[in-house]
Amino acid sequence: MSEKQYILGMDIGTTSVKVCVYDPVTTEIVAKQNKDTAANIPSDQGIEGNKQDVPKIVSAVHYCVSRLPRDVLRHVTKIGVCGQMHGVVLWKSGAWEKIEKDGVVVRFEGIRENMSALYTWQDVRCKPEFLDSLPKPDSHLKCYSGYGCATLLWMLKHKPEKLKNFSYAGTVQDFIVAMLCDLETPITSDQNAASWGYFNTEKNEWNVDILKSVDFPVDLLPKVVKSGDFVGQLKESWSGIPEGTPVGAAMGDLQCSILATLESEYDAVLNISTSAQLAIVVKNISDLGCSTVEHLPYFHNTYLVVAASLNGGNVLATFVKMLQQWMLEFGFPIPQSKVWEKLIALGMQAPEASTMKISPHLLGERHLPTAKAAVENIDLSNIQLGLVFRSICDSLIENLHDMMPKELCRNAKIKRIVGNGSGLSRNPVLQRAVEHYYSLPLEFTKGGDAAKGAAIAVL
Structure with missing residues (x-):
């Protein structure tokens, strides 16, 4: 009898984390868990800001995965991740650590000192006048408040010192993928990149020259691959999931929910x-x-x-x-x-x-x-x-x-x-x-x- 081969799916949502183990043969969910993140934190922009605590989101991911049956997780052969689009989190080296026991990662922890909060899609600090002052993107998509590039451009104007503290940026689901694969630099999907603004979907590239023209720190931007592509693998076994399991680029939660629904x-x-x-x-x-x-x-x-x-x-x-x-x-x-x-x-x-x-x-x-x-x-x-x-x-x-x-x-x-x-x-x-x-x-x-x-x- 052939060995079962399951896929772990994760959704890093606005209010909760959901995970499931999917059997591609039967197309059934074998096991699932979810956890409210309770991650919202006060913003220095008052009600115009909307921030979340990333270590709390990481903790919810660990909670969900650790409560899935071990005998199911050992059959996981691929990991797919999606989450809330548009938002941005910044980090530098040392933004996570792995807690190991007997050579197995029992959990990941986010290190607050080495990362920013997640500035979510619900953030409205970018007023119409500010957005009107920005260069026009080379894209069929506009850039709105709450979009990653708009938030970073706002910081460039109002808090330039903050940006200098960090080396990388991505959506929160990009951060989770980077953490799982221990990636040196983040890699995102075209779905998440497009949700930030200043990304041309037909050329599949950031508007680097336009952003450089306003001194945007383009080195922060993640590398972009197509949705569904793999970007790395688990460096060690995690809660029973085998070492070396490939992990896909993080995708948009909307696209993934539609993929699961459309008949x-x-x-x-x-x-x-x-x-x-x-x-x-x-x-x-x-x-x-x-x-x-x-x-x-x-x-x-x-x-x-x-x-x-x-x-x-x-x-x-x-x-x-x-x-x-x-x-x-x-x-x-x-x-x-x-x-x-x-x-x-x-x-x-x-x-x-x-x-x-x-x-x-x-x-x-x-x-x-x-x-x-x-x-x-x-x-x-x-x-x-x-x-x-x-x-x-x-x-x-x-x-x-x-x-x-x-x-x-x-x-x-x-x-x-x-x-x-x-x-x-x-x-x-x-x-x-x-x-x-x-x-x-x-x-x-x-x-x-x-x-x-x-x-x-x-x-």
Whole structure:
């Protein structure tokens, strides 16, 4: 009987780390673990900054892998990694150490003194005036606040001494790959590189000359390979995974979640978790007459056409926390799960039409950075809680529809929308809104998470 050969998939997400062991023969998940990172830390930019503690993320990775069955891990023959895009972490030599026991790495630890925090995709320190002052990228993709190159250019202007402390930069998932393979210099995928801005996907190279023209420290930039390529291997056995196991370049969590979900070229994938994205796969970059969608590198030289909204499950979660806080101020603490349960029940009972109009731009949008949330047409007929919740859910899908209209899906011959992400799968009020705005069936497949997609990508 032949030896089993599994793939370890990892997703270094915005709020949690997820890992799974994938069997490419049966296409089933053999084992999985996840852990909230609780990594957010205060920023010196106040609410405009968004930082995470990288050693806490490393610790969550160790926690997940160490809790997978050893007899399963010894059959792992490849490792695929993906994670939250756009963000940047800086480091220098000695940014991690391996804790070994009997010649086996039992865990990795990040060394805070030798690295910066992770400046995430949610960071909004780069104001429109600052972004307008930057040189135009040689790319079909724009550069927004929260993108790696924009954050580094902001530091170059406001904190140049900080940049001089470090030798390397990458996304947090690039850092994890460098740590696992003990890489001297980081290597990233075209998916992560494109998410930083100032990267030409057709030439597969950074805009080095443009960045040098403004004294950007280009030596910090990671080397770029195609998504799915291997960049190194485990130097020692790790929690039972054999020494020498090849590790793929870190990829984008969006691309990997879509790879795990997509079943047909006639599917669109809607992911609603922290934020929200609607995506379809196309063969080339083309003008779709729609400035609010982007072409992101996918796999095998194809592109994802994506409407990527900053407002998704985070808006609904904020509404839930607000209600909890109000009740607490009246002296009635209510568990979050109860609030969700009641809101969904009331939202499902609410009548179809409401005159209330909500703009859900609580976090702005990349194409509308100064937009704010707003409510119009409040009257005595629409202030019931169920109606308000339903109006918020409707507004989130309407916002996505404004970014990627159903006509664009129709032109791409899309037959259905495949749902993904806990923000959508647990919320039938949102699901009803999707079918209403897009006039397409919404279905949930067994596909799903980005960790599984990362495993499939390195097959």
